[in-house]
Amino acid sequence: SGEDTSCSATKCGVDKYVSSNACTACMGGSTKPEGDDASGDDTTCACAANERVESNTCVACDAGETNAAGNPVPGPDTACTKVVSPPPPIVAASPPPLLSSESPPPPPSSVEGMVANAEAKTEVAEVSRDALLADISDESTRAKARLLADAAIAGVKVKKVAMALTAESGDVACGQAFSKMQLDASLGVCDASVSTSRRRRLVADIAYDVTVFMSPATVDETTLAAALESLAAEGVTATSTENDPIEELRAIPGIDASSLDSFAVDAAVAAEATAAASEAETTWVPPPTMPPPPEPPVSPPPPVLVEDNSSAWRASVNALVLCAIAVVLTVMI
Helix, strand or coil: CCCCCCCCCCECCCCEEEECCEEEECCCCCECCCCCECCCCCCCEECCCCEEECCCCEEECCCCEECCCCCEECCCCCCCEECCCCCCCCCCCCCCCCCCCCCCCCCCCCHHHHHHHHHHHHHHHHHHHHHHHCCCCCHHHHHHHHHHHHHHHHCCCEEEEEEEEEECCHHHHHHHHHHHHCCCHHHEEEEEEECCCCCCCCCCCEEEEEEEEECCCCCCHHHHHHHHHHHHHCCCCEEEEEECHHHHHHCCCCCCHHHHHHHHHHHHHHHHHHHHHHHHHHHCCCCCCCCCCCCCCCCCCCCCCCCCCHHHHHHHHHHHHHHHHHHHHHHHC
16 A cells, blocks of 8 residues: 555646536637636636627627627626717817907006906905805994005004093993093994903902004004004003004914915905005006197199290280271372
8 A cells, every 4th residue: 555645636728628627628719818727617718808798709899899808608698788989079269359349358467457466356355255254143342453454465463442441340341441541332343351460359349451553444554543542641551552463364263274274375366456456546647639630731822824925915016006907008199
């Protein structure tokens, strides 16, 4: 007796498949790479790309049809697929020509073009501003944020007047601030917070730190100076500073940082375009008016033709002389 032995699997060659554990040649033009194990399950050959199976024979697809490679042989009949041509590309219609009454937009380098560009950039910044304000639910905070945002779009710093007042509530304190400044409340926004260093025990008598924000777009230097003088006359000590509106916006609780960054970029672009347009309008000098062309010279009147009667006069004289000679000769005869 000897050692146990084992059989090795039979591998089918190229273009042969396994059928009932026997290597069988592919039929009907189908193909198969080598390597199928004859001891395993039955396998199949396959048709090439753009061929279909008909009675276990690979048949080429008709013109205008296609089929993927791999349809099994032996196997059920298959079909090719018609190639659908893509629709023609849609050509955008040309814009209608300008009517005689219409004119093309002014070039960006002209004053009109710079003004139009500034207006367009401002509209973009205002849309960004509205998106920023949409997340603020408190009305007073939204009013403050809008004033600051409008100042940023205008490219100006906000005026910030701080003072200490005593009142029953924050709203009353803000009302007192505008009253003592002799300034309409619609020209600014007010913040009032209870002063931690001067909190009173009586509820009706509370010290507030009051801050009034104003934009130079609505309150000029003369009006601000008069407001500060009014506060001083009321015995109120106030400090006035100029602040960056974007930085003040960052200090407002609940402002979305990414929305604020996006708005800051749009506001800076709008402010720059507006400043350039304003400077162009101020420094623009219209071209000199060309004088009208000179009138054509007046043609001289046509010469007056005077009839020369000298030859007729001579003929008359000659006739008289001849008559006289004739008379003399008649008398002499």
